[in-house]
Every structure is written in structure tokens, then in C-alpha cells.
Amino acid sequence: MTTTPWHLDGELAGRYAVGTVGPVLAASVEQHLVACVPCRSLLAPHVDTPRLDLVWAEVLEEVEAPRPTLLERLLGSIGMSDATARLVAATPSLRGAWVTGMSVVLALSLLAAYVADNGVAVFLALAPVLPALGVAAAYGPAADPAHEIVAATPYSAVRLLALRTAFVVATTLVPAAVAGLLLPGPAHLALAWLLPGLALTVGTVAVSTWIAPHQAAAALTVAWLAVSLRALAPRHDPLLVTTTPVVLGCTVALAAAAAVLLVQRRDIADVIRRTA
Amino acid sequence: MTTIEATELVKAYGRHRALDGMTLHARTGVTGLLGPNGAGKTTLLRVLATVLPADSGQLRVLGQDPYDAVGRRSVRRRLGYLPQDAGFHRGFTAFEAVDYVAVLKEHTDTRARHEEVRRVLDLVALGDVATKRVRALSGGMRQRLGLAQALLGDPPLLVLDEPTVGLDPEQRMRFRDLVSEAGQGRTVILSTHQTEDVAAVCSDVVVVKEGRSVFTGTPTELASLATGRVWVDDAKDPRAVAGWRVGAGHYHHIGDPPAGAELVDPTIEDAYLLLLGPQAAQGRGEAA
Ligand SMILES: Nc1ncnc2c1ncn2[C@@H]1O[C@H](COP(=O)(O)OP(=O)(O)OP(=O)(O)O)[C@@H](O)[C@H]1O
Ligand SMILES: [Mg+2]
Numbered sequence: 122m123t124t125t126p127w128h129l130d131g132e133l134a135g136r137y138a139v140g141t142v143g144p145v146l147a148a149s150v151e152q153h154l155v156a157c158v159p160c161r162s163l164l165a166p167h168v169d170t171p172r173l174d175l176v177w178a179e180v181l182e183e184v185e186a187p188r189p190t191l192l193e194r195l196l197g198s199i200g201m202s203d204a205t206a207r208l209v210a211a212t213p214s215l216r217g218a219w220v221t222g223m224s225v226v227l228a229l230s231l232l233a234a235y236v237a238d239n240g241v242a243v244f245l246a247l248a249p250v251l252p253a254l255g256v257a258a259a260y261g262p263a264a265d266p267a268h269e270i271v272a273a274t275p276y277s278a279v280r281l282l283a284l285r286t287a288f289v290v291a292t293t294l295v296p297a298a299v300a301g302l303l304l305p306g307p308a309h310l311a312l313a314w315l316l317p318g319l320a321l322t323v324g325t326v327a328v329s330t331w332i333a334p335h336q337a338a339a340a341l342t343v344a345w346l347a348v349s350l351r352a353l354a355p356r357h358d359p360l361l362v363t364t365t366p367v368v369l370g371c372t373v374a375l376a377a378a379a380a381v382l383l384v385q386r387r388d389i390a391d392v393i394r395r396t397a
Numbered sequence: 398m399t400t401i402e403a404t405e406l407v408k409a410y411g412r413h414r415a416l417d418g419m420t421l422h423a424r425t426g427v428t429g430l431l432g433p434n435g436a437g438k439t440t441l442l443r444v445l446a447t448v449l450p451a452d453s454g455q456l457r458v459l460g461q462d463p464y465d466a467v468g469r470r471s472v473r474r475r476l477g478y479l480p481q482d483a484g485f486h487r488g489f490t491a492f493e494a495v496d497y498v499a500v501l502k503e504h505t506d507t508r509a510r511h512e513e514v515r516r517v518l519d520l521v522a523l524g525d526v527a528t529k530r531v532r533a534l535s536g537g538m539r540q541r542l543g544l545a546q547a548l549l550g551d552p553p554l555l556v557l558d559e560p561t562v563g564l565d566p567e568q569r570m571r572f573r574d575l576v577s578e579a580g581q582g583r584t585v586i587l588s589t590h591q592t593e594d595v596a597a598v599c600s601d602v603v604v605v606k607e608g609r610s611v612f613t614g615t616p617t618e619l620a621s622l623a624t625g626r627v628w629v630d631d632a633k634d635p636r637a638v639a640g641w642r643v644g645a646g647h648y649h650h651i652g653d654p655p656a657g658a659e660l661v662d663p664t665i666e667d668a669y670l671l672l673l674g675p676q677a678a679q680g681r682g683e684a685a
């Protein structure tokens with residue numbers, strides 16, 4: 122922004138005070154008043170002081186306070202409090218870069234599913250990793266430059282992490298589900314990545330009570346890719362692996378174990394969980 | 398009243414002990430931590446701010462046990478903390494950055510919270526740039542933004558890690574006023590490399606060296622450690638622990654004065670350098 126070259130005169134101040142300037146001009150007058158003390162005092166003769174203070178508070182609220190984003194208004198309409206919605210909206214991974222990155226990965230693996238021999242396997246290996254990586258991008262010293270400050274606040278770390286995880290999962294699920302439906306092959310194939318995705322996400326949150334979320338996600342991703350790519354790649358029917366009762370059973374058991382761990386460690390998580 | 402009772406704290410990184418039997422008691426007023434780079438000041442402040450658990454030792458903060466989940470939360474509700482490298486999301490405006498912390502500090506009512514955010518921004522003279530993005534703020538402004546969030550809710554305990562770094566002289570004066578005022582009835586504990594900060598605002602001072610405290614007392618008591626060991630001369634005296642040029646043709650020396658030397662009143666810096674030993678003191682001598 123450049124510095125404003127103009128100032129209010131008595132006449133404009135008077136019109137602004139009684140509310141007869143148009144909305145566009147009023148907005149720029151307000152923007153100017155926030156930064157310019159002399160012009161603020163020009164308003165004084167036109168309004169009595171208590172009212173001026175009141176008007177002034179309104180103007181500040183209008184100009185300085187962050188406007189609720191679309192997401193915040195949406196969350197508000199489903200009953201979430203303003204404050205909680207603010208925390209969700211401040212999630213780094215809900216910001217543009219993450220959504221773009223995730224869409225690119227999905228598009229590429231979808232493309233692979235069509236053109237490559239084992240392309241579907243690649244998709245089934247990659248898609249479950251996305252929500253876990255999203256969690257890593259949502260919380261912790263690597264994701265939030267204010268993490269050290271956040272860590273010293275009374276807000277429950279686990280609550281904050283869970284809140285953000287829920288929304289990361291929600292924002293990842295929608296595009297990943299769409300991509301899954303576009304997969305070549307039987308329709309239920311689209312669901313084959315869901316369970317491992319869930320297990321990896323809950324696992325990341327649970328392991329985050331020991332190490333920073335980005336390290337937890339990285340470790341689990343490497344482990345998952347090592348297992349899944351080896352199991353999937355030599356076969357041409359990826360369903361063989363992902364829908365085997367044994368594999369499914371293991372995945373569910375892992376997710377459940379991670380959830381139990383998380384609940385048990387929720388207090389410890391308040392102090393540690395960082396690359397100190 | 399004693400706000401912080403830390404006894405024999407140990408915190409090791411690998412084999413290196415960043416805190417090695419640190420004992421510190423802080424009461425209402427302003428306590429300053431002085432110490433060279435790597436002495437363990439930041440590690441200590443992070444332990445006090447409940448973000449880093451010590452390996453061993455006893456700790457009570459505001460009468461609570463920070464290793465117990467309930468006690469920890471109770472401490473955090475009454476704590477303002479400025480970390481050494483406080484950062485904020487670069488895309489936030491100054492207002493949003495502080496507002497974000499305010500939400501986490503349980504200021505749930507939006508209207509009241511916004512008023513509080515405005516109050517602390519004004520306190521650090523950032524009211525005029527509230528709508529600027531963090532990435533567009535100068536280094537000193539970002540430092541003040543960190544300070545602003547620490548002041549949210551006027552907490553009874555302020556933990557400030559090098560709060561005056563990067564501040565210009567005017568803002569430094571303003572900060573000193575702010576902290577002196579906060580020291581009335583509250584506890585402020587801050588680390589600094591500026592002995593002038595200590596002289597100006599601290600009621601107590603702790604000198605930290607290699608993970609332990611080597612001095613605890615008032616700034617006057619610290620300075621008096623060097624009584625009779627500070628002298629001036631027209632030429633640099635090689636027998637001094639350290640000597641540096643002050644003003645036109647005068648050299649300020651610390652160490653054991655020769656017979657008949659012209660003794661002068663010691664400053665906090667003189668005593669601090671003598672406490673740290675010849676190496677640190679010579680660093681000062683060369684820098685000057
Ligand atoms: N996360 C870490 N991992 C490994 N070593 C660390 C870590 N943090 C601090 N240390 C080491 O602990 C010691 C104390 O560091 P600390 O940051 O507490 O010093 P300080 O007194 O704050 O120094 P400065 O004046 O430079 O800020 C140093 O030797 C440092 O290298
Ligand atoms: Mg430090």
C-alpha cells in the first residue's frame with residue numbers, strides 16, 4: 122500500500138459524520154482515518170465525544186478486524202463458534218498451496234492409473250498418504266511459525282490438532298473421492314484407499330505425541346509406501362491386496378490401536394510433541 | 398511473593414547439558430537473565446514457559462506444578478511468553494496474528510477479543526499498522542508484535558526472551574517503560590545481552606554461565622562485585638583482565654589494579670565481565 126496523498130477537509134468530515142457520503146468514499150475515508158490522527162480530530166466538532174468513541178470503535182472493527190472468511194461463515198452456519206472457526210481457518214494446510222499440491226498429486230496418479238500398467242496400484246498407494254501429509258502441514262513447528270507461542274497457550278494441543286485433522290481429512294476426502302470415482306475398474310475400487318488413509322491419519326496424530334507431526338507423517342508415509350508398493354506392484358489386480366480380509370483387518374486394527382494410544386497420551390501431548 | 402521456584406534443573410541435548418543444575422527464584426518485579434551465547438537462558442525460559450520439560454529438578458510456577466496437566470493449564474492461563482524467535486504466519490495481518498493467539502488464550506467473545514487485540518497493539522505502538530501483513534513489517538515491528546501477543550490479558554507472569562533485540566532507541570525506551578510498569582505487582586522474567594536493560598528495569602538479576610546461575614542479587618549488588626577492580630588510565634594497561642577505550646584517550650580497565658591506579662565506580666557490565674572470566678572480558682576489550 123502507498124501512503125495516502127489526500128486528507129479530509131472540514132466539509133468532507135461533516136458529510137461523513139452525518140452519513141451522507143457514498144459507500145465507496147466512506148470506505149476510503151475510514152481507511153484513512155485509521156492511519157491519520159489529525160483527520161480523526163476533524164470529526165470531533167461534528168459529533169459529541171461519547172458518540173465519536175462509539176463510531177470510532179465501529180470503524181476500527183470494520184477496518185482492522187479480520188473479516189470472517191467464507192469457510193468461517195460456513196462453519197458458523199453449522200453451529201461452530203466464531204473462535205473455533207477462526208482456528209480452523211488459520212490452518213496452514215487449508216490455505217491455497219496445500220489444496221493445489223494435493224490436487225496435482227491426485228491428478229497425476231489418476232493419469233498414471235490410465236496410462237501405466239500398474240497405475241491403479243500407484244493411485245491406491247498414494248491417495249491414502251495425502252490426508253496424513255495434510256495433518257503434518259496443519260500443526261506443529263514445521264507448519265506454524267508461531268508454534269512456540271501456540272504451545273504455551275492453554276488451548277488443548279490435542280483438541281487443536283484433532284480439529285484441524287478433521288478439516289484436513291474433510292478437504293482431502295472430497296477431491297480424493299472424486300478422483301477415486303474416475304479410476305478405471307470396478308466402482309468399489311474407489312473405496313480401497315479409504316481405510317489405509319484413515320489408519321495413516323490417525324496413526325500420524327498418535328505418533329505426533331512423541332515427535333513433531335511432520336516427522337510422524339514422513340515416517341508413516343515411508344513405511345506405508347514400502348509395504349504397499351512392494352505388495353501392489355508385481356500384481357495386476359490391486360484389489361487382491363487391498364481387499365484381502367487379512368489386510369483389511371490389519372488396517373482396522375492399526376487405526377483402532379492408534380486411536381487408543383492417542384486418547385491415553387492426550388495430556389502428555391500438551392508438553393511434548395515438538396522438535397525441541 | 399515467589400512466583401518461580403526452580404531448583405537444580407537439568408536439561409540435556411544429547412551429551413551436552415544446556416541446563417546443569419540451574420537454580421532460580423523469581424518474585425514480583427523484573428528479573429533479568431544475563432549470560433553469554435549458549436549459556437542456557439533460552440532453554441531455561443522455555444522450561445519456565447511450559448513448552449519444554451526439564452530432565453530433572455524441581456519446578457513450581459505461580460504456585461503450580463507444570464508437569465501436571467491441570468497445573469500446566471493453570472500456568473498457561475496466567476502466562477505471557479515471547480520466544481526468542483517469535484514468528485507469525487507471513488500472510489496474516491498484524492491484527493490477525495495477535496487475534497489468533499488471543500483465541501488460543503481463550504478470549505472467546507469476538508468483540509471483547511478484538512478490543513483486547515487493539516489494546517495490546519497500541520501498547521507496543523503498532524496500532525497504525527494493524528492491517529499490514531506480517532511479511533510487510535520491519536524486523537523491529539515483528540519483534541513488537543511478539544511482545545504484543547505476550548501482553549494479551551495482562552498476565553501476572555511474563556516470560557520474555559531477548560525482548561529488546563532489534564528495537565530502535567525510541568522503542569527500547571518505550572519497552573522499558575512498559576516492562577517497569579508491568580513489574581508493579583506482576584512478575585517479569587527476561588533475558589538480555591544488554592547490561593543497560595538490566596540497569597534500567599530489573600529489580601533482580603541472575604547471571605547464567607554454562608547452564609547454572611553464578612550470581613543472583615540486585616543490579617547494585619552485581620555492580621559492587623567489581624568495586625576496587627575498575628580503573629582508568631591514559632594508556633592501555635596490559636596487566637588488566639580487559640581494557641577498552643572510552644572517550645578521548647582514556648582506557649577503562651577491569652582486573653587487579655596496579656598501585657596508585659585511578660579507581661572508578663564499577664558498572665554492571667564491569668562486574669558481569671569479571672564474573673564470566675578473562676575470555677569473555679577480552680572479547681569486550683577487543684570489540685571496543
Ligand atoms: N534444540 C536443541 N538441540 C540441541 N542443542 C540445543 C538445542 N537448543 C539449545 N541447545 C544447546 O543448548 C545450549 C544452550 O542454548 P540456549 O539457547 O539455551 O542458550 P542462550 O543462553 O539462550 O544463548 P543465546 O544468548 O545465544 O540466545 C547451547 O549449547 C545450545 O547449542
Ligand atoms: Mg537464547
Ligand SMILES: [Zn+2]
Nearest residue numbers: 128129157160
Ligand atoms: Zn489525514
